[in-house]
Amino acid sequence: MAHQSEHMGMNRTGVQMSPIDTAAMQGSENVPMRGAPGDERALLDAREAYILDADAIGSLPIPGSVAGAVSLGLHMLKGDRPQILLDKLGERLSFERTGTRLYDALLAKCDVIEGGPAGMTRDHVADIRRDEARHFLLLKEAIESLGGDPTAQTPSADVTGVESQGIVQVLYDPRTSLAQSLHALLTAELADRAGWETLIALAGEAGQDDLVAGFTLALEDEHRHLALVQGWYHEAIGLTPVSGMLPPGGSAGLPPDASTAPTSTPDVTTPLPGTDGMLGTDI
């Protein structure tokens, strides 16, 4: 059984654990030189040379269909920047897909670890997981509506994958507690909220009102996720809930019952062929 709270034990890091060895380490007997001459300038120079010479991470894919190419071309003729929107749609799609898997990992812990936050039920976690999967499908349709390929990995999708690597490691480590897992998810949810806000602004700038409407509902979900995860995290580390500690609502405002409300956002996606539209209910 994983530890539910951080405990005092035989941590051997830090110099206070080895006072005699540390004193010997800092002694000067038989030490010809304690450090190499110079400063960090050479390190910075080497990095700068590479930055100047670097290629980009990669490119956005050219639409594979004629309709997609025409749609993209029309947007560009109008002076829009559909490539930025497509890149960021790809980023959010990638993030939501990984986010779904992060909640799968949390569910596995919920099932075996006892004594988690009282307010965190399995149903609540499963609801968030379902929201994330639904957001992924919403973004898939949005990319398709712009003539893009939702199966492609855009540059920002790739970079956000690199950003998320640590979060994935924390969630899937059997040794991490619920509190540690929730802290990692809190990081993800904070980034997610900011990501949706950016996406809504970009879609609005491009005059994609239908997308803005759907994304705004998704952002409301994310506000709720953030409030729930932060509340569970605080509870997990024994912090007494204080009014006003929940995150600000951002541009869309925090729903009044955000800390406890189960998901209520209508399903804005079309069920996948062969499914009953209840994504996430089989977990």
Place this chain on the structure above:
Amino acid sequence: MPFSVFDSKGTPLDRQHMTWRDMVRKPISKLDDDAFTRMRVILMSGIEQEALRFSHMAARCNMALRQPLADVRRVEQHQATLVGWLLSSDHSPLETTIAYEQLAIELTASVAKAEPDNYLSQVYRFGLLEDFDHLYRYAALLDRVEGKDANNILQSYTDILPGRPTLEHHRAPRDDLRIPYDRSMAAMLSKLHALTITAAEAQTHAYYMNVGPTFADPVARQLYAEIASVEEQHVTQYESLLDPTETWVEQWLLHEANECYTYYSCVETETNHQVKAVWERCLDYELGHFHMAAEAFRRYERRDPAEIVGDFPRPIELRSQREYVRKVLATEVELRALGTQIVPKAHEDQASIDVRRQLNADGSPSEAVAAGYVWTPGTELVSHGAAGTTALIATRPANEGGVVMP
């Protein structure tokens, strides 16, 4: 009390089974386990990988040995997994690198001290001061890229100080080959030492070649490229200590004996009870392998294995060798290589000087990454503060390499 591989037959091969759950078990704690437990894990992972490497080479050259080698190799593969996977996932590749260099220093120093042959001991001390400098360079990288203190891995057992500067490790291949021990005259311990250090260095080389490209920072990539090149030289150096006239069966026997010796050393010194149980299980497996090799030795060489392998008088001394390393540092840091000999710097082979001049023509990664770096408990930010070493140039001279007390 001496340990004899002839006192026990160990676990018979047909009872050496593992499930995936056996192989992938609770890892050690990066925070709570002793650094020497982590070093034992890395050491035995290297020993197992050497077993696999040797076994494949032997199988390519010996029809009659293919089946028994394949039988043993399958178990060695699973042992390599069991042991290597004891390392926990919260070690970043750079933190694991620090642990690799710590093992290289503490193990090589221990071997150099215990080595009965003066020339071989000199060779170990020569390589030791190079791994010692690698640790310093990687510690600077860890501090300056990840913002972490390498001493949280080292646990104050091993110094973070410059050794022979890494930019001077690059030599002409002819200056990396050493004189092998004589199989008919050398002590068993000398043969086991050479196998152990070769295994550790080969693993380190392979690790750096694998993780180097995973770094985003170009300076980190360059540093791994540079030190991986030196580790290849080290494999060349230590491998050249092995007598090439040993037969394949004799080499197999020695490999199995060495696995017994190193696992025995781990059993005798381990402080983590769960990990100790792994060493005990593996020692029993290796005794089983040794007796298979001994049988092949009797059959194909018509000789008694006891001619080659005797008692292990004592385990490898796995503890901090700070005092010994510092003495070697103070007296031998200026030594260089000339052919098979270790010589004063003034007599270094011009061919090696030419090699490094060419390699370092665009700058030296190991110099760039550690320029001005002085280890301080809690990272160099403790001593330099928010300004950093570069900004400090304006107000005070850069570190000129003297003894700077934190």
